[in-house]
Amino acid sequence: MLKRKIAATAVALLCLSPLVSHAFTVGLAFPTQEDPRWYKEGFMVDKGLKDAGFKTDLYFAGETDPVLQQRQVKRLLDDNVDLLVVAAVDGSALTDALKPAIEKKIPVIAYDRLITGTEAPSYYISVDNEMIGELQGEYLAKALALGSSGQNKTIELFQGSLDDNNAKIFFKGAMKKLRLYIDRGDLVIKSGEQKADEISIPGWDNETALKRMDSLIAKQGYNPSTQKLDAVLSPNDGIAGSIIYALEKVGFTKGNMPVITGCDATQTGIENIKKGLQGMSIYKSGELVKGVVEMAQAISKGEEPDYNDDFSYDNGVKVMKSLLCDPEVIDSTNYQIAQ
Ligand code: BGC
Numbered sequence: 001m002l003k004r005k006i007a008a009t010a011v012a013l014l015c016l017s018p019l020v021s022h023a024f025t026v027g028l029a030f031p032t033q034e035d036p037r038w039y040k041e042g043f044m045v046d047k048g049l050k051d052a053g054f055k056t057d058l059y060f061a062g063e064t065d066p067v068l069q070q071r072q073v074k075r076l077l078d079d080n081v082d083l084l085v086v087a088a089v090d091g092s093a094l095t096d097a098l099k100p101a102i103e104k105k106i107p108v109i110a111y112d113r114l115i116t117g118t119e120a121p122s123y124y125i126s127v128d129n130e131m132i133g134e135l136q137g138e139y140l141a142k143a144l145a146l147g148s149s150g151q152n153k154t155i156e157l158f159q160g161s162l163d164d165n166n167a168k169i170f171f172k173g174a175m176k177k178l179r180l181y182i183d184r185g186d187l188v189i190k191s192g193e194q195k196a197d198e199i200s201i202p203g204w205d206n207e208t209a210l211k212r213m214d215s216l217i218a219k220q221g222y223n224p225s226t227q228k229l230d231a232v233l234s235p236n237d238g239i240a241g242s243i244i245y246a247l248e249k250v251g252f253t254k255g256n257m258p259v260i261t262g263c264d265a266t267q268t269g270i271e272n273i274k275k276g277l278q279g280m281s282i283y284k285s286g287e288l289v290k291g292v293v294e295m296a297q298a299i300s301k302g303e304e305p306d307y308n309d310d311f312s313y314d315n316g317v318k319v320m321k322s323l324l325c326d327p328e329v330i331d332s333t334n335y336q337i338a339q
Helices: 002-014 036-051 066-078 099-104 129-143 165-183 206-220 237-249 267-274 285-300
Strands: 025-030 055-060 083-086 108-111 123-127 153-157 187-189 231-233 281-283 321-325 328-330
Touching: 025 036, 025 066, 036 055, 036 237, 036 285, 055 066, 066 083, 066 099, 083 285, 108 285, 123 129, 123 285, 129 165, 129 231, 129 281, 165 187, 206 237, 237 267, 267 281, 267 328, 285 321
Parallel strands: 025 055, 025 083, 083 108, 108 123, 123 321, 153 187, 153 231
Antiparallel strands: 281 328
16 A cells, blocks of 8 residues: 555656555544443544644544444445554454455554454554552452451453453452452352353443442342452443442442552542542553554554564464553542543
8 A cells, every 4th residue: 555655656746647556545444333431532643643744534433333343444444544543342253344444454443452363454443451460459458458357349241242351361460469369268259259251341331330239239138237348340431430320329439448449540530539439440542652653654664663562462364563651540649641
């Protein structure tokens, strides 16, 4: 694609033609406009690329609709974008849609979520997802003072959507930090629910998370006076919001709210942190946006973009050249950096 464009430019110059070669266009396929994180970040990436001189074409896949995203990806590739950036709805469902990228040699960057089962993605940009889980687990361990033994704290666990590779890795990271305390009985999962099919929230859907928290409250009888709950591991701010809402309905307030984790530093997440209802979140958008713009700049010049990991993310067909940014913990002391 790039070569074709350079050749076209050369011909235009030789002929002293007034034709100008078209701007380098980046197609953006984002998973949904319904989730504040993705809506905001879609426009952040779009703006970052435009400010760097690129032309862009931005799509959101409705309410996380994998079929709609496949159509959007095909459309962008039919339009011969020079680079495609995809934040997948379902990372394993894009193999067919991405075939034209392989045929036409259009580079593809998998954004934040891994795209699996195809050789199409050239690069992966994300954060260290295991570290996100570790930071959530560490935060809970510290807030509950689990380091000193003999604690008898209660927790409930939530995991993200199982069709999203990140969800499994977040959980693995968190368990690295919490398993020891669960095994020695300092931390008790009162419902006993810890298997993926019991605790995962398909599509990261906030309504489903609310239903699960309502049902945990009903079954375990959680209430602020006689049946306390000390912590909830939540993988992101959206799910944390649902958990908080369910707990508030049965009388929990900032003074007795369990310690709840999050991720994404969304506006609602930050508001909940400010109100003392959510303990922490993770900020990653700024680094991801900066990183993807730098990758696009290198690719547009025909150069290999910087990456810092070529061993952690195997997409089933190849091990990805990945740029993994650092996640940053946000709490009541520093939420300003994410605003
Ligand atoms: C991301 C999270 C996000 C979740 C739901 C995951 O792939 O890593 O940051 O909260 O999707 O959108």
